[in-house]
Amino acid sequence: MKIFPKGRAPWPLQDQEQPFRWRDAPELDGIVAEIRRNVDGKTGKIADFLAEVEAARVRLGRKNLVLDMRFNTGGNLMLTRDALSSWPSRVKPPGRLFVLESPITFSAGIVDVAYLKQAGGDRVTLVGEAPGDRMMFFADQQQVTLPHSGLMLQSATQRYDLQNGCKAYADCFVGMAQPSSATGTTPVLVATIDKGKGRKPVALKTLEPDIAAPWSIDDLLKGRDPGMAAVQAALAGQQE
Structure with a gap:
């Protein structure tokens, strides 16, 4: 219809x-x-x-x-x-x-x-x-398979803090994280973004x-x- x-x-x-x-x-x-x-x-x-x-x-x-x-x-x-x-x-x-x-x-x-x-x-x-x-949410899903049941879970692993620029957190997506702070992003992607486009926090x-x-x-x-x-x-x- x-x-x-x-x-x-x-x-x-x-x-x-x-x-x-x-x-x-x-x-x-x-x-x-x-x-x-x-x-x-x-x-x-x-x-x-x-x-x-x-x-x-x-x-x-x-x-x-x-x-x-x-x-x-x-x-x-x-x-x-x-x-x-x-x-x-x-x-x-x-x-x-x-x-x-x-x-x-x-x-x-x-x-x-x-x-x-x-x-x-x-x-x-x-x-x-x-x-x-x-204004703060989690995204970037990661799949985990439970060892005994075989069930697959998806969890959002990286924080997106649009209100405070990720100043208080160490698990943000690297592209939005504070300079030199710890992130929730994999080390390979952290290195790629830090060497490339860099980080740009948001605070609104x-x-x-x-x-x-x-x-x-x-x-x-x-x-x-x-x-x-x-x-x-x-x-x-x-x-x-």
Whole structure:
């Protein structure tokens, strides 16, 4: 059974097999980019995609950038961390950067939002609903097989502290840990990241939306996108 009549599905729900994509949005004087997974897709690497989005914004002369993370369920945050952290400095005033989030925004998707907000502060406007986990959570599953029963357990072994920058913990993921501190990451990966992209802690009070725009069943059935409507209203200087 199809929920949406042909052509009525909101843009973020179309082409669901694509992990990331973008479109020109002249009605917003902006570019809209959507990331569903922090992975390298069949059509290209996510780092190249992020560079393509910024190049398109400049080429088309768009002032604003909207990043839709509402359906981002996670992946490898190291593929996006540094590029996304640089975006707020690239979108010059009076241009604005909006980030859409929802309870489905999860794991590395949450961390992406945090890096953007930390880098841009008040210039990054969060729109939608609070993400799907708290400001401190565990991820990066490790499988353990019990010796007698043969049952397999999965445990999340690395801490992600978005509120205090992992200052009080020695089990954080190395990419977010304090310099030179102990981590919950394997020694091989610690050495790789420390020699490469390095560590970048996050310390934020909250990731609650600046503009609430929940997506109701009625919105979905009628093909409406309240998040994008809120962005358009904010750019017009009014909120619906």
